[in-house]
Amino acid sequence: MEAPAKEQPKEPRKLIVSIGPHVHDTESTAKIMWTVSGALLPATLMSVYYFGMPAILVMLVCLISSMVSEAAVQWMLKKPITITDGSAFLTGLLLAMNLPANVPLYIPAVGSFVAIVITKHLFGGLGFNIFNPALIGRAFVLISFPKLMTTYVEPTMRVMAMDAKTTATPLVLLKEEGMAKLLEVFHTKAALYQDLFLGNRAGSLGETSVIMLLLGAAFLLMKRYITWHVPLPFIATVGILSWLFGGKEGLMTGDAIFHMMSGGLILGAFFMATDYVTGPSVRSAQVLFGISCGALTVLIRLKGGYPEGVMFAILLMNCFAPLLDRGMRSPVFGKAEAKGVKK
Amino acid sequence: MEATMNAHDTFSGGVHPAGNKQLSAHKPAVAAAIPARAVIPLSQHIGAPTKAVVVIGQEVKKGEKIGETTGFVSAPVHASISGKVVALGNFPHSLGMDLPAVVIESDGKDEWVAGLKENADYALLSPEELKKIVLEAGIVGMGGATFPTHVKLGPPKEKPIDVVILNGAECEPYLTSDHRLMLERPQQIVDGLKILMRILGVKKGYIGIEANKPDAVETMTKAAAGSPEIKVWPVKVKYPQGAEKMLIKAIAHRTVPAGALPMDVGVVVQNVGTAEAIYTAVRYGRPLVERYVTVTGRGVKEPKNFLARIGTPFLQLIEEAGGLTEDAAKVIAGGPMMGMSQHDLTVPVIKGTSGILVLPKNEVVVKPYGPCIRCGRCIDACPMMLQPSLLGIYIEKGHYQDAKEFNLMDCFECGSCTYVCPANRPMVQWVKKAKKELAKKKN
Ligand code: SF4
Ligand code: SF4
Numbered sequence: 001m002e003a004p005a006k007e008q009p010k011e012p013r014k015l016i017v018s019i020g021p022h023v024h025d026t027e028s029t030a031k032i033m034w035t036v037s038g039a040l041l042p043a044t045l046m047s048v049y050y051f052g053m054p055a056i057l058v059m060l061v062c063l064i065s066s067m068v069s070e071a072a073v074q075w076m077l078k079k080p081i082t083i084t085d086g087s088a089f090l091t092g093l094l095l096a097m098n099l100p101a102n103v104p105l106y107i108p109a110v111g112s113f114v115a116i117v118i119t120k121h122l123f124g125g126l127g128f129n130i131f132n133p134a135l136i137g138r139a140f141v142l143i144s145f146p147k148l149m150t151t152y153v154e155p156t157m158r159v160m161a162m163d164a165k166t167t168a169t170p171l172v173l174l175k176e177e178g179m180a181k182l183l184e185v186f187h188t189k190a191a192l193y194q195d196l197f198l199g200n201r202a203g204s205l206g207e208t209s210v211i212m213l214l215l216g217a218a219f220l221l222m223k224r225y226i227t228w229h230v231p232l233p234f235i236a237t238v239g240i241l242s243w244l245f246g247g248k249e250g251l252m253t254g255d256a257i258f259h260m261m262s263g264g265l266i267l268g269a270f271f272m273a274t275d276y277v278t279g280p281s282v283r284s285a286q287v288l289f290g291i292s293c294g295a296l297t298v299l300i301r302l303k304g305g306y307p308e309g310v311m312f313a314i315l316l317m318n319c320f321a322p323l324l325d326r327g328m329r330s331p332v333f334g335k336a337e338a339k340g341v342k343k
Numbered sequence: 344m345e346a347t348m349n350a351h352d353t354f355s356g357g358v359h360p361a362g363n364k365q366l367s368a369h370k371p372a373v374a375a376a377i378p379a380r381a382v383i384p385l386s387q388h389i390g391a392p393t394k395a396v397v398v399i400g401q402e403v404k405k406g407e408k409i410g411e412t413t414g415f416v417s418a419p420v421h422a423s424i425s426g427k428v429v430a431l432g433n434f435p436h437s438l439g440m441d442l443p444a445v446v447i448e449s450d451g452k453d454e455w456v457a458g459l460k461e462n463a464d465y466a467l468l469s470p471e472e473l474k475k476i477v478l479e480a481g482i483v484g485m486g487g488a489t490f491p492t493h494v495k496l497g498p499p500k501e502k503p504i505d506v507v508i509l510n511g512a513e514c515e516p517y518l519t520s521d522h523r524l525m526l527e528r529p530q531q532i533v534d535g536l537k538i539l540m541r542i543l544g545v546k547k548g549y550i551g552i553e554a555n556k557p558d559a560v561e562t563m564t565k566a567a568a569g570s571p572e573i574k575v576w577p578v579k580v581k582y583p584q585g586a587e588k589m590l591i592k593a594i595a596h597r598t599v600p601a602g603a604l605p606m607d608v609g610v611v612v613q614n615v616g617t618a619e620a621i622y623t624a625v626r627y628g629r630p631l632v633e634r635y636v637t638v639t640g641r642g643v644k645e646p647k648n649f650l651a652r653i654g655t656p657f658l659q660l661i662e663e664a665g666g667l668t669e670d671a672a673k674v675i676a677g678g679p680m681m682g683m684s685q686h687d688l689t690v691p692v693i694k695g696t697s698g699i700l701v702l703p704k705n706e707v708v709v710k711p712y713g714p715c716i717r718c719g720r721c722i723d724a725c726p727m728m729l730q731p732s733l734l735g736i737y738i739e740k741g742h743y744q745d746a747k748e749f750n751l752m753d754c755f756e757c758g759s760c761t762y763v764c765p766a767n768r769p770m771v772q773w774v775k776k777a778k779k780e781l782a783k784k785k786n
Contacts, residue, residue, distance in 0.1 A: 013667070013671070015672065015673060015674055015684070015685065015686050015688075016672050016673045016684065016707055016709070017439075017673075017684045017685070017686045018673075018684055019683075019684075019769065019771055019772040019775065020675075020679065020680060020681055020682060020683070020684070020758050020761075020771060021360075021679060021680045021681070021758035021761055021762050021771065022673060022675055022679040022680075022682065022684065022700075022702060022707070022708070023360050023361075023516065023679040023680070023706075023708070023762065024708045024710075024761070024762055024767065025358070025360070025762060025763055027720075027763070027765040028710070028765050028766075028767070029713055029716055029765045029766050031765070032716075032718070032765055082713075085713075125714065126713070126714050126716065127713075127714035127715050127716050127717065127766075128714065276716045276717045276718040276719065277716055277717050279717075281717045281718065281719030281722055281732065282719065282722060282730070283719070283722075283723070325730075329722075329730055330728050331728065332601055332727060332728050332729060332750050332753050333354070333588065333598065333601065333726065333727040333728045333753070334588070334598050334599055334600045334601040334602075334603070334727075334753075335600075335601045335750075335753075337598050337599070337600035337601070337603075338600035338601040338602055338603065339600075
């Protein structure tokens, strides 16, 4: 075999040197945020269909003020501006989903400010916030403007729905006047379930249409952006506990289906409690987190001062997420076996 | 075949990067040109470097020892070509620094050193004699770990070995050198395994192969047909299935304790290439002077498998594979998950070089990393069941001790966590840094 005679020339080309791995899958923070936002599209469209122009305005104000707040605070803190990563957009959208359609437009603006500036950036920005920004934004405006925030309108299915009639949400009806009154309004159980499922009821923008929310959730589950570990135990716990304790005629007479479909449960369980940053990331911890959220939700709904408990339940559990992660991490490969080995 | 049932035995975690093996898997290995100048590092293994036993100007023959061991965990180094020693000194090494090496200029004759002992009746040799041959032949783990093989073959008495596993998983994307070796030299691998089993007095041998190489499974099964004590074992296609602990879990269903070695659970794992090298050493008396090397990636014009001499410069092999493409941007020694990128293409092939991967510009990830969004993907991916996200957060802030409490030392730097991280966080880089810092503090 003949040997190449000449010296090897030094390679003039600049090669990139870095520590591996040298390949990466196709996911990125921005892709995840925008995809989750996209998964809310069906529910968004449905809310526009039901509530018309006011819904669009609330959403626009939320989105714009969230993104402007983020850019402004990052500019002031001299940090790189990251509004293209979709996380502020998603926070704005989720906040909008949690507001009634007919609120004065300073409410979404204030809510967005509290969500982005106080809850997210004053805690260190993306990844460092303890509480779900959209939920804190909503809690803040709910407490600051209790009257406005609990005045819901009937779905009108008209574009210019400025004159929509105000009405109580199904959960309020149940809490204050009982199941009989609820049935009077919706006529039959089947009609009640159907309206809840489709979204033809008073409520916050995004929480009304169960079917549209499930559509988006199914997509996220399929893409594995979220897993069942939080939402399933969350919703199941609400179902079981409200069936056990939610009825007027004693144990096991509650209406589980009603409780699972009403309020912000579906929205909260699939889109808010699954927030990566503010929930646990260890799978077993997520299950416990979901169960706890469900139990707290029912406790607030049945015994608390508010008709709906999803928001406070998730916020409360947000505090415990890091603790759950620490307490429930799975044993390291070979750690149990290591005890028996002499070194 | 009964064994296919076991393709589902695996470990928890892991990732599925694109295999990209089709670039070179179907190409039979060709002998690379003998290098005009072979740069042979004196350290090609984990452990004590060897000491040069040649001087400048000395004529050497192929297979002649040029570096002698200086400790127990060490392996001698041999000339891979015949010619003259023209330099002794520090030369670029694929570990990313200049390390002592012997440079030999070829005389074009490629002659073996005299006195190599062929032995058709090697079956009559005692385990001790066999082990001596393995040591003298300079054989190390050829999957990339480069741990001196003879050390693994002499476990302490209180740790009896009952299983030998040959690693033919080749779970790193792109690489096909073990795959080709299994197709082209199956009998040598099986005979090498038998020698290993004889040395260790073991009755159970396995050859673990990822199920994405059905032809290798078939070929190896045929080669092992006459040996009921050897089983070919397809394992699930998942990175890092070929990591020692993961392979032992999948095949022997034993969990190597954290911080312990395979021998603590009675297992010795060797790469298929190592087995082949052992056979060659025992049967023909030839030390380790060449190996299979895959040169691949979309940054080389014709990806190929080579049988290359130790000491062959990367650039030569790349040129024999058609050369770099216009947009070639990164050259990696080894696979894309755990391999090391190179800035100098004069670095030589060493005993642990399974491949040279060249990535074009558009395949090089140059995203800046962002904050951890606590998505938990890394936790799901980690084969050691660590919490890589926390390791990252602690190390980023310089809290190495905290990282240690969260099992930093159990991380074997497989890269699965970084591979899946949407924020592109460089966990492996941080882990390496933290381990270094902690070691510094200890001293
Ligand atoms: S994969 Fe990355 S972003 Fe997700 S938890 Fe792990 S380190 Fe954080
Ligand atoms: S590099 Fe370490 S922490 Fe990351 S997945 Fe591999 S073993 Fe786990």
